[in-house]
Amino acid sequence: MEILISNLALIITVIGGLVFLTSLITQVTKELWVFVNIPTVVQVTVTSILLSVITAIIYIQTQRMAFVWYYIVGAIILGFIVSFVATNGWDQLYELWDRSNNKKSNDESVK
Numbered sequence: 001m002e003i004l005i006s007n008l009a010l011i012i013t014v015i016g017g018l019v020f021l022t023s024l025i026t027q028v029t030k031e032l033w034v035f036v037n038i039p040t041v042v043q044v045t046v047t048s049i050l051l052s053v054i055t056a057i058i059y060i061q062t063q064r065m066a067f068v069w070y071y072i073v074g075a076i077i078l079g080f081i082v083s084f085v086a087t088n089g090w091d092q093l094y095e096l097w098d099r100s101n102n103k104k105s106n107d108e109s110v111k
Contacts, residue, residue, distance in 0.1 A: 015082060018055065022048045022086045044086050049079030 004011070026044050029035055035043055056075035060067055085093050 014055070015078070015085065018048065018051055018078075018082045019086045021051055022082055025051075026086070041087055045080070045083040048082040048086060049076055052076065052079035052082055 022044060025047050026040065030040055030043060052075045053072060056071055056078075059065075060071060
């Protein structure tokens with residue numbers, strides 16, 4: 001948990017970069033003949049998962065870490081987060097974050 005908190009700025013930067021790349025790739029390719037019949041949300045989800053897995057594999061290789069299966073599972077979960085942010089935007093994510101923090105503060109004030 002300490003590692004997660006200490007690297008929070010890096011994590012948010014990576015998510016932002018992946019969201020940008022996902023949005024860019026989707027906007028460029030969504031009108032191609034292959035992707036015209038596919039819903040954009042599905043294309044965004046698949047693109048974000050692929051980018052997240054590729055990014056995780058590149059990171060594992062450059063850091064010379066031992067490959068463990070749950071890194072890929074984490075990358076797939078990250079892909080869904082990136083997909084959510086790319087589809088709904090940062091405002092929706094901020095609203096969910098704010099709602100969860102206000103709920104906690106309201107629960108504490110009731111006690």
